[in-house]
Amino acid sequence: MAYNLQDIARVSGVGAPRLQEWIRQGLLQLSPDEEGSTRFEEQDLLRLQLILLNMELHIPASQLKLTLDEQEQDIVAALLAHKQSLMDKVRRLQMMTETIDRTLSDLEKGAGPNPETWLAGLGGQGAPESGYLSNDSLHIEEGPSQEGREEDSRWSKDDYLSTQKEADEIYLDLCRAMDSGLKPEHPEVQSIIDRHYRWVGHFYTPSKKIYIDLGELYVEQDDFKKLYDVYHPRLAHYLRDAMKVYAEARL
Structure with a gap:
């Protein structure tokens, strides 16, 4: 046509x-x-x-x-490479969002400055706390989670690709659920969101508020929206709504 x-x-x-x-x-x-x-x-x-x-x-x-x-x-190879680039950017945005939320939390509590958490993920690729691909594209440094990890985790390239495959399967399953007419609060959808929550946990452990805010970011931030539009034009909103249901019920 x-x-x-x-x-x-x-x-x-x-x-x-x-x-x-x-x-x-x-x-x-x-x-x-x-x-x-x-x-x-x-x-x-x-x-x-x-x-x-x-x-x-x-x-x-x-x-x-x-x-x-x-x-x-x-x-096909070109589109997959573009998709990988977008997902790298999404993961970077997730880490930056977590850094902002932890900083806001410290300020609200009147805690003193903490450069390890306040600056994590803001230095770009290759930064010690970045949580992104290093310059050789073979290893990933993971910064501390919300609870605070004392040791950095060194990921292999295979580990990284595995997490991206996991995310891809989650998004495809959500698209199938959405096309089947399942509401965000449906148990099957919430089971998929539980996998998403655990996937985010590879990078940091989001609180209830952070997880809800992350869902909003998926809709409001253009880079996220473009990624999810690759799967389905309504995925970002569907994912946000399902994440909010999950957070309200389980976090």
């Missing part, structure tokens, strides 16, 4: 003039049909998705066409 320019502009949020400019530049390589209208086929939609994903990574305009041509040689 083919889609016209106006259809794609509407669903993608990219204005028709900008799409037409990308066609003129050769980033999108579409040809008019017999009636002279521009039509998007499956391959064109995939290339447009790659354009938008690469722009999210701030690929320079001068390199964009070459990058797209290379990625089109293996679309």
Whole structure:
């Protein structure tokens, strides 16, 4: 099935003039049909998705066409790489959120400064407390949890990939539950959310408030929303609502 320019502009949020400019530049390589209208086929939609994903990574305009041509040689591998990049960013945001919440908690209690928790995860990749991929992309340093871990955990690359596979399965199961018409409070959905809570626990142990706030962040923060939109356009809201039910009942 083919889609016209106006259809794609509407669903993608990219204005028709900008799409037409990308066609003129050769980033999108579409040809008019017999009636002279521009039509998007499956391959064109995939290339447009790659354009938008690469722009999210701030690929320079001068390199964009070459990058797209290379990625089109293996679309699946390119999309998986983009997904991994987004999930890395999500995990970084989760750690930063936890750092803010712990700092706010200390300030409310009148506790003294604690650089190990107040600065954890804010130094970028490779920072000792970051909880993100180190520069060699082979190990992960995990900072202390909310209760405070005295020893850092060194993760292998396989450990990291395993946690990402676990998250992927959780999100896919939530999509299936949502498409089946199950409400966020349904026991089956709450069982999936229990897996999500334990997955977050790989990085830190969220309190009731932090877990609820994290769900809100999934909806309000664009980077999170973009990740969940890859699975389902309603997943972020569904996940948030189910997390709130879980937190109210069990945390």
